Amino acid sequence: MIADAASGVALALRGEGDPYALSRVLRQSDALAPAAVRVLGADALAPYAADHHTPAAGDEDRGVVQAALAAFPPGADASAVSVWSYRGLVEASHAFLPGGPDRWPQPPDAASGWVEADPWPRLAHRASQLAALALPGLSPALADALTTRTDDLARGFVRAVRRRDWLQAAGLGRWLARLPGVPPTLGLDAGLAFIGHMGGGDARVALHLVAARCFYGRGE
Amino acid sequence: MSGPPSAAADTALLDSVATGALSWLGAYRDRFRLPADVTTDADPNLTLKPLGELAELARLIQELHPRADVREAAAELFAFAWEQFGRGALHAELMRNEPQAVYPVELYGVFARAGLRHPAADALLTTVTGLRRWRVAGGDHTRTLSVLNAERRIGVPLHADPGAVFALTGLGLRAEPWLLDLRAAYGLTHDVFHLTDWGRARHRMAAPFAAYLRLWLPCWLEGELERELWDLVGELLAVAACLPRPWYPADVWRRLAAAQRPDGGVPERSDPADGPYRDDPFLTCYHSTLVTAFAATLARVGTDTTPDDSTGPARATAPGRESEAAP
Numbered sequence: 157m158i159a160d161a162a163s164g165v166a167l168a169l170r171g172e173g174d175p176y177a178l179s180r181v182l183r184q185s186d187a188l189a190p191a192a193v194r195v196l197g198a199d200a201l202a203p204y205a206a207d208h209h210t211p212a213a214g215d216e217d218r219g220v221v222q223a224a225l226a227a228f229p230p231g232a233d234a235s236a237v238s239v240w241s242y243r244g245l246v247e248a249s250h251a252f253l254p255g256g257p258d259r260w261p262q263p264p265d266a267a268s269g270w271v272e273a274d275p276w277p278r279l280a281h282r283a284s285q286l287a288a289l290a291l292p293g294l295s296p297a298l299a300d301a302l303t304t305r306t307d308d309l310a311r312g313f314v315r316a317v318r319r320r321d322w323l324q325a326a327g328l329g330r331w332l333a334r335l336p337g338v339p340p341t342l343g344l345d346a347g348l349a350f351i352g353h354m355g356g357g358d359a360r361v362a363l364h365l366v367a368a369r370c371f372y373g374r375g376e
Numbered sequence: 377m378s379g380p381p382s383a384a385a386d387t388a389l390l391d392s393v394a395t396g397a398l399s400w401l402g403a404y405r406d407r408f409r410l411p412a413d414v415t416t417d418a419d420p421n422l423t424l425k426p427l428g429e430l431a432e433l434a435r436l437i438q439e440l441h442p443r444a445d446v447r448e449a450a451a452e453l454f455a456f457a458w459e460q461f462g463r464g465a466l467h468a469e470l471m472r473n474e475p476q477a478v479y480p481v482e483l484y485g486v487f488a489r490a491g492l493r494h495p496a497a498d499a500l501l502t503t504v505t506g507l508r509r510w511r512v513a514g515g516d517h518t519r520t521l522s523v524l525n526a527e528r529r530i531g532v533p534l535h536a537d538p539g540a541v542f543a544l545t546g547l548g549l550r551a552e553p554w555l556l557d558l559r560a561a562y563g564l565t566h567d568v569f570h571l572t573d574w575g576r577a578r579h580r581m582a583a584p585f586a587a588y589l590r591l592w593l594p595c596w597l598e599g600e601l602e603r604e605l606w607d608l609v610g611e612l613l614a615v616a617a618c619l620p621r622p623w624y625p626a627d628v629w630r631r632l633a634a635a636q637r638p639d640g641g642v643p644e645r646s647d648p649a650d651g652p653y654r655d656d657p658f659l660t661c662y663h664s665t666l667v668t669a670f671a672a673t674l675a676r677v678g679t680d681t682t683p684d685d686s687t688g689p690a691r692a693t694a695p696g697r698e699s700e701a702a703p
Contacts, residue, residue, distance in 0.1 A: 311595040317554035
């Protein structure tokens with residue numbers, strides 16, 4: 157189901173298929189829809205951020221997201237990644253769904269000390285899990301913090317590709333597409349194309365790659 | 377592995393690693409002895425190649441290591457290798473047998489650099505390296521760099537422009553760092569060794585290439601540590617020490633030191649069952665043990681010339697940014 161939803165989002169970001177509606181990709185009546193939205197995070201709403209998307213999100217989309225936010229709030233002991241991904245979904249709801257700020261929860265405070273403190277392999281792993289936040293305008297403070305570790309994220313990209321961990325590699329590549337100052341010798345565009353050839357069959361990998369291209373013009 | 381800070385080198389650890397490795401090499405010295413059929417039936421990968429590596433790296437350690445006892449142990453190994461080559465007579469015989477081959481010249485260059493010559497080999501060299509045939513590439517660009525380095529050592533004209541050849545190597549092209557497989561990794565380390573004459577001439581490495589290596593070495597090392605490929609870990613550590621501003625990754629050195637066995641040998645990989653020579657401690661260890669002694673020597677020399685630039689993980693990304701200014 158998550159793969160299908162990710163494929164639906166990727167299709168919409170490519171500008172293909174019917175105009176995107178989250179409520180058609182994930183029906184509110186489906187018991188698993190809230191969990192799928194929670195896993196996709198902000199990416200569930202990514203097509204609404206794309207330039208070529210004309211139809212605005214509707215009330216049914218709002219219902220699907222509200223159900224997810226209500227069902228899976230991060231607990232007191234939630235990991236930083238879990239809080240950030242929830243926060244990303246809240247931020248995207250504010251940005252892309254109808255209804256004023258009062259209709260959505262306030263974005264929760266999310267710890268960011270790890271961005272500075274993590275050794276680069278762990279930093280890269282966490283950042284890749286938060287690749288859905290690499291959307292225009294989302295979480296600018298996190299993006300700014302990651303900008304100070306661009307070289308380390310690039311090292312994580314190299315490590316992930318060499319390990320053939322395409323999901324981590326694609327997520328990091330998507331962040332690097334958003335961030336300034338990526339080392340030219342990384343070969344990011346060729347790297348993203350390479351990941352597409354090797355691991356693009358995975359819908360979540362494909363989604364990161366198409367987001368990097370759609371929003372930041374990087375990749376094949 | 378933590379971030380890529382460059383700590384002050386741990387000279388006690390480096391010396392312990394180097395003396396352990398040299399002790400192992402001394403104990404196994406007779407295994408480097410050439411068999412009677414070395415020029416006919418013997419497999420050169422099991423005879424000339426190990427002895428040539430012993431000569432190359434022992435000589436470097438003899439020249440550069442700050443400790444007299446280490447230099448002395450290395451000097452004995454180098455002298456042993458020269459004797460095994462019949463003080464150059466074997467080089468001459470190999471050139472007569474295979475006048476088109478580059479390896480006898482490369483092997484001779486190791487000794488010529490140290491001032492050890494043989495009249496017959498010198499006479500043959502003039503002819504062999506003067507042939508048009510000599511200018512036909514015998515291998516990839518990395519190997520051509522090796523031949524050029526041998527020519528420089530021996531003092532015969534260079535058969536190609538080293539700059540143009542270097543530009544076509546993995547390092548010269550600053551190839552995509554994520555596509556570094558085993559073969560490319562060994563190519564890259566040897567691009568560095570030939571360019572810098574095995575760490576003696578670190579200044580020959582221009583800034584863009586040093587920045588490229590400093591940026592990507594941490595993630596390459598991390599990968600080889602995960603696979604516990606100790607010979608490649610050692611080669612990459614040697615590369616780190618060949619940088620104009622050497623980098624000392626303390627945690628990687630501790631891991632390599634921990635992989636060294638009590639007798640001083642360093643296995644190519646932790647699980648010898650993975651390797652082709654699992655029943656033979658010499659064949660599973662000689663290369664990585666030599667490389668470890670070599671890397672420990674270069675790292676030790678680097679500490680004598682480099683101030684402590686201990687930094688935190690976030691700060692340590694700074695050298696990578698140099699590459700953005702690179703052409």
